[in-house]
Amino acid sequence: MRHGKTEWSSQNRFAGWADAPLSAAGVQEAHGAGRSLAATGLEFDLYCTSYLSRAVKTLEIILEELDQPEAQIERSWRLNERHYGALQGFNRAKMALQHGNDQVAAWRRSFTAEPPPLPDGDPRLPALDPLYAGIDPALLPRSESLEQAAARVAPWWRDFLAPRLSQGRNALVVAHTSSIRGLVREIEGLSGEEAAEFRIATALPVIYTLDTELKVTDKQELIAGWSSRLRKFINRHKPGTRISWI
Template identity: 40%
Template sequence: MTGTLILVRHGQSEWNLKNLFTGWKNPGLTDQGIEEARKAGQALKAKGYQPDAYYTSALSRAQRTLDLMLEEMGIDNVVIVRNQALNERDYGDLAGLNKDDAREKWGEEQVHIWRRSYDVPPPGGESLKDTAARVLPYYRAEIEPRVKAGETVLVAAHGNSLRALVMVLEGLDEDAILKREIATGAPIIYGIDQAGKRVSTQEL
């Protein structure tokens, strides 16, 4: 028996477009982001997916993405679990800053370290390691048991919270996960066996 885990990064946000650090802030989706979310829903519907459970973060851009996907899939009146354990990485003092302005203030090398190291957090924020420390226990307690039982679970979240899951599911090391791009609005579908191991991967 194989379960299915569908991971979707939210569609492009207004702050993605403006090149701002977002983290736990709550910008809306751009027109492109709305279209990305709709296309994700259309792609899943075309493949015949009917999830048994739905999870998203406490942030509006992920919630909106999931709502748009479900609209395209013709799914309503379902329970959606929202939890901040699935929130994007908290960028702390960088949140709301233009990435170019941050480089001017702290230097190219320091900003690169904050963005691309596994375990060095920005001031007042989280590293990817810190993000994984809240995402993975939540996944193992709430989501993984359902997938291991053969259910199909849809998770709409964020680039870095999903990276924490992808790192474990794909067996990537600390360097490889930082290079693993997760596109907005592009479903990643894993087949998961009863032991919780990945047996297949498909990207739509």
């Protein structure tokens, strides 16, 4: 599941690894998703999320709705959102005016285009953030393409999640569009083109059932109520590669 809506989304800003907080609407979305999951009767024994507070807070709200507020949460930087490099924190429309719509659209939508990287000494560099002090700085990005962000998730899937699923555990993963794209790419075996087209609405759970070889036997979106239906509709009908600021 993707985290709930953030304050930065209403400001049309590139968030990436910046710690954009949930908005009031995002908190409501998280509660709704938690109630929907609780109503399914599904039982989880593994809860995973990123280092970013918008995903952590979304998962904590869901755990409240699941009556599991004390559950252990496994956090990984590999589940962080795509790093938007020098675009991070800026308004999308303003960046389109500065760099040109086609260029920003390519940075956002192309699977391989990488935004301008952060320079040495930039305070936005993850290597300068105490949150990532225990991680090899060489692994931390200055900018990422969609492809690089998706590839960052592959070792987490291979070394952490897949072995636990093979043991029969049920996992709830709350993360971000780009990291979920990477996860879905591994689960479904998507091509680069298919992965680039992947979209997921905020706080709309997608439930996978896997067999003993971790092949997908069922997939369903957990849609409950008009709010989640509207989010799905808007997400699916966003413009493609031509408009950069939406």
